[in-house]
Amino acid sequence: MKIKSSIEGLKASRPVLTMGMFDGVHKGHVSLLSQLVEKAKEVNGESVVLTFWPHPRLVLRQDSGQLRFLTTLEEKTKLISEIGVDQLVILPFTREFAGLSASRFIREYLIDKIRVNHLLVGYNHRFGHDGISRDKLNELAQNYGFGLDFFGPVNVLGMNPSSTAIRNYISDGDVWEASRLLGRFYGLQGRIVSGRRLGREIGFPTANIEMDDPLKLVPHDGVYACKVHLLGKTFGGMINIGGRPTIEGETGHRSLEVHIFYFNKEVYSEEITVEFIKRTRPEIKFPSLEALKERLSLDEREVKDILKKEGVI
Numbered sequence: 001m002k003i004k005s006s007i008e009g010l011k012a013s014r015p016v017l018t019m020g021m022f023d024g025v026h027k028g029h030v031s032l033l034s035q036l037v038e039k040a041k042e043v044n045g046e047s048v049v050l051t052f053w054p055h056p057r058l059v060l061r062q063d064s065g066q067l068r069f070l071t072t073l074e075e076k077t078k079l080i081s082e083i084g085v086d087q088l089v090i091l092p093f094t095r096e097f098a099g100l101s102a103s104r105f106i107r108e109y110l111i112d113k114i115r116v117n118h119l120l121v122g123y124n125h126r127f128g129h130d131g132i133s134r135d136k137l138n139e140l141a142q143n144y145g146f147g148l149d150f151f152g153p154v155n156v157l158g159m160n161p162s163s164t165a166i167r168n169y170i171s172d173g174d175v176w177e178a179s180r181l182l183g184r185f186y187g188l189q190g191r192i193v194s195g196r197r198l199g200r201e202i203g204f205p206t207a208n209i210e211m212d213d214p215l216k217l218v219p220h221d222g223v224y225a226c227k228v229h230l231l232g233k234t235f236g237g238m239i240n241i242g243g244r245p246t247i248e249g250e251t252g253h254r255s256l257e258v259h260i261f262y263f264n265k266e267v268y269s270e271e272i273t274v275e276f277i278k279r280t281r282p283e284i285k286f287p288s289l290e291a292l293k294e295r296l297s298l299d300e301r302e303v304k305d306i307l308k309k310e311g312v313i
């Protein structure tokens, strides 16, 4: 897949184009993008995806910087490429760009610069500062002479995947439901940093994770069964997200700590990826380290059962 950050000099024969943020590249996005790739083959053209960076809601400050994302730009690029898209254009999203009307955007970008052959539009897609109706889009397609199809919504197990719905599930800790809409487990990347080394003393050493991208969404506090990718291998693990109230009192800053099963190595500063499978309980303030240790033994049994069912261990 070719990747560009500008449409200047974009060369694509008979471009079949779609656009959007594609945060998460969820099952709805995958269906739409697969259709795009099919359509491009049908007209003997190239599939082109137009996306934007940073996210418009960050630039337009609609949520006071609270918004977090399902995919980093790198993950999104990889997932889109795996679907077989020919070209990805990542346009810088600015306030000035946001001020363009839909019809001006179509004329100046899609017609004059890209010479779009066919446009595929998701059922709920809005673009341009004024939005645009289906009738108006049809009229523009006729006037400029490009093909136009509307797509979706798709139905996944009776639900309609959307980035917002998936973000809400993850924020609530329901990573299991999120994974059904994503089509894969939700993952986070980071680097292992040193902790207080107390975990080792209670028989559960943990890798403390410092996230690579602070804009990635962190699931709700609690304990989760997870898959761990480390040193080129895959392991099962149980991860705690939270302030560790048993040890830190009420002041602990939010941390991610994973106990990896059947693993015993010094791994400081290694890259690690965690995929969340299921939340098993909330974080608890235990009366003593001994009580925490007892609970961790129960957690281990419960989490290992889940990991066995999922074929991770």
Ligand SMILES: Cc1cc2nc3c(=O)[nH]c(=O)nc-3n(C[C@H](O)[C@H](O)[C@H](O)COP(=O)(O)O)c2cc1C
Pocket (backbone or CB within 6 Å): 195, 196, 197, 198, 199, 200, 204, 206, 207, 208, 223, 238, 239, 240, 243, 244, 245, 246, 247, 257, 258, 259, 282, 283, 284, 285, 286, 292, 296, 299
């Ligand atoms: C699966 C798992 C569950 C945990 N649950 C809790 C909890 O409910 N409450 C809590 O205060 N700490 C919890 N912890 C955090 C431990 O307090 C922490 O791992 C231990 O203090 C080790 O810290 P260290 O890595 O800084 O040495 C949990 C850790 C793991 C790995």
Ligand SMILES: Nc1ncnc2c1ncn2[C@@H]1O[C@H](COP(=O)(O)OP(=O)(O)OP(=O)(O)O)[C@@H](O)[C@H]1O
Pocket (backbone or CB within 6 Å): 019, 020, 021, 022, 023, 027, 028, 029, 031, 032, 121, 122, 123, 124, 125, 151, 152, 153, 154, 160, 161, 162, 163, 164, 165
């Ligand atoms: N469930 C779905 N079925 C079909 N197309 C979809 C679905 N969800 C999104 N799309 C389409 O995918 C493209 C990119 O979507 P975009 O990421 O902008 O929105 P979204 O997934 O609905 O996210 P959000 O919830 O943040 O609005 C758009 O054309 C959109 O209409």
